[in-house]
Amino acid sequence: MLAITPTVRNLLILNILFYFIDSSVFSLKADFALRPVMSPDFHIFQFVSYMFLHGGIGHLFSNMFGLIMFGPLLERIWGQKRFLIFYFVTGIGAGLLFSGIGFYENWQLAKAVEIYTQNPTPDGFADFLSKHAEAYYEYRLQFVNDFEANPTNSMYIQQSIKDVGDVYANALSIPMVGASGAIFGILMAFGLLFPNTELFLLFVPFPIKAKYFVAFYGLFELYSGIQNAQSDNVAHFAHIGGMLFAYILLRYWGTQKSNFY
Known part of the structure; x- marks a missing residue:
């Protein structure tokens, strides 16, 4: 695993800090979680603030694990500014798709x-x-x-x-919280830029290429979102939104060859 890069480190610190405040000092979710657009408690800034709140320690750990596993390599390639732009575009995009379907x-x-x-x-x-x-x-x-x-x-x-x-x-x-949309965006970018990189995953006894892993995950999230099980609290369409906006952004950057790296 690559050493943690500056932007990834700062995002990691902010997410942990806000989780500690939310869980131990005073609740932030009432004002800063992403509320449905038709809710009187909805505010436009929630499209950003929801990304730094999490539903539990397991939720936080899984997202931050994905961030430190796949984020540093992308930041090294793009630089801090472009990586940060990517992170927020995919996270906000995830919230937009989730909110649009929810509306x-x-x-x-x-x-x-x-x-x-x-x-x-x-x-x-x-x-x-x-x-x-x-x-x-x-x-x-x-x-x-x-x-x-x-x-x-x-x-x-x-x-x-x-x-x-x-x-x-x-x-x-019902609010939405979590950095999952941005993390799925990072995962999508990794799969597109390094499609043949072999990943070794827990509970899978053989390596799997990044492109297949990303494709499987995307299809699984689409299926789960369409099924929309009422007992399922996972924001599947937010995950899909993060991947979709990652794809769009990478395709746009791909047309700007002189500015990509």
Whole structure:
């Protein structure tokens, strides 16, 4: 492994420092995590600040491990300024893609809430939960059955309206944190610039070329993002966004041959 370069070292220090403050001094996530665009708590600066917050020590470790494994070589090739530009472009790009898809999903959810509120029925309630809050549906199964047995009861009607409103409010309250988008951008760059470099990975008993590793990871993240398991808290589309913006940026830099290195 190459010695840690200045920009990688500074990013490592900042991420660890902010994690320590957030976990031990006072919470930073309420203001600086990336909130859904439709949330009243959303601010434009969160597209940068979210990159320096993490959900736990394991989350921090995995991202920083990727940074120190693949970042130094890229910084040595590009220089500090270009590497830092790359890091922030891919991290912000990851947030933009994640937020764009989230905006569409929340807009669809808001429409579903409006439609249900105008015509609250037991079947409509069960259908809403099965489509938009499957885990919550299991939790509220007894209420669903009671509502079906009493479809004209105003108490059940009002409670069902409150429940669908709570599902929407919960969707707008879920933040995103982590440097994963930028790290996946770094991984993408490594795979594009050094495609035939063989990587030795934990739990894989044979070396794998960087280009295949990156392709597999990208396809896995795309599949996971489309599946969108509600029990899965991983921001897969942010990972894809980091890789996508890395590809675009490298292709752009590739047209600027005199300025690339």
